[in-house]
Amino acid sequence: MKKKKWKPYLFILPAFVIFSAVVVIPTVYSLYLSFFSWKGVGAKEFVGLKNYINLFTVDPVFLTALRNNLIWIVLNVVFTVSVSLLLAVALSKSFKGRVVYRAIFYIPYMLSLVVVGVIWKWMYNPNMGFINEIFDVAGLGGLKQNWLSTPKIALYCVFIAALWQGVGQPMVLFLAGLQTIPVSLTEAARIDGAGSVKAFFYITLPMLKETFVIVLATLIIAAMKVYDIIKVMTGGGPINATETLASYMYSQTFSYSNFGKGSAIASVMLLMMVFIIVPYVMYTARDE
């Protein structure tokens, strides 16, 4: 039976065409634009690396945004990972009501970050928000804050909202990972005299290596992209204190029409993420 050699490629064609048109070509074009000064209309002026040099030398807001993304990565890696792992270990035991607990911690993850932002912006409301009100009830009125308007703490307040939303996904991944560890292994360790803490660090954690790769890569990539929740809760303020690369890119481009600069910011995001994305993609695509 003779088969046409090109026929299999027809199956890939629709995906290839759409993907190239929507993702690949625009991405390449953005890189190209980042070497120009352009207001979105009129002529583009080639400026070489000037957009990039300006960002790193004379643009304090860009540096704040960059720092905030790095802080977000650290917060994600430390808090989101530990809380979700803890929850997964707790919820991997079988006990009454497990399904309900799992739902409570997972469902926020299914909500849009816009909805989460709206909810938490109200929680932090200085006049009638839950957090200040509960301090009042507890007689700790002195601790009341203007949470999202205080530059020093605003970013961390937004992160708490993101944490509330974000533990569900890694928790489920850890739960799936825990299911693959044979019970006999931890039992054997216990018989050999290892306490549950020891068994956790010497058996469970190493066995979760693969899950950790996935969780860490996804969380770092997500931290580089943080946008929706910032946009809704603080809009990058107060005085740019919660600006991230994504929110700064957006305002520079669509509010100030600095298309060249906006492309340069997006390209910096991309270049930083490549160090995570490429190894992770290779790891995912490896042939077992």
Place this chain on the structure above:
Amino acid sequence: MSRRTKKICFYTALTLLALIWLLPVVTVFITALKSQADFYSGESLFSVPEVWKWNNFADAWVKGRLGMYMRNGLIICFMKVPLGILVESLAAFAITRLKVKMKNGIFIFFLLGMMLPHQMALIPLNRFFSQFGLINNYGGLFLVYIGFGIGYGILVMRGFMRTIPRELDEAAYIDGCAEGRLYWNIILPITKPAIATVFIIDFLNTWNEFLLQSILVTDDALRTVPNGLISFMGEYGTNYGLLNAGVLISIVPVLLVYLVFQNYFVEGMAGAVKQ
């Protein structure tokens, strides 16, 4: 510590954490029933409202146009998600079961798209769409959504299709099946569990999408829930009762999806991970 005390400690800690996790939702609920006057009365958030304002829900639905945003969301999801799955499953089928060169290269190519920052595509897409009058056009929006969803869809379906035994293909070819029929009649039906996973996740992603839509759709009548809620905040900025009623309504469909498909969220996710 005895087994019993350990158990009590475990439950107490977990329940405490779960209660903390529920607080924002409880807050939304008690706020949603307040009338505008309650926010200016100087009363505490926890005080019983003067009048229970059940009307907030109806107002959010009609005056806040939440009903319209949700309908738009459903339309977009039910058009985009199946179309995306068709495109993705065709590609996944080719790279797992047909003679294609550089299968892994092709897979990596698509996978990269799953992780690239959307910001890289924003400016060219926005310029291109405004030039060709595609802003506020669902057709254009579908294409963009499909493009950005392709990586995930191929990842999950490729993972599943790889596990289907080869003997099936050989038997089909001997029976005179062509590739098209092998895909449609044999492989696709077997891939149902993976398709279900992609459907649910993609549905939620599309339902919740905010950034791309905010630059490609400017007409309020075409917006979906996230962008709709934001315009809601502008219009009714100070009416927290109405806003929170809107939030509560917008959570309901997501809750339903979870209740109906909850098993997929653990097992499906595991399938996507360990392919």
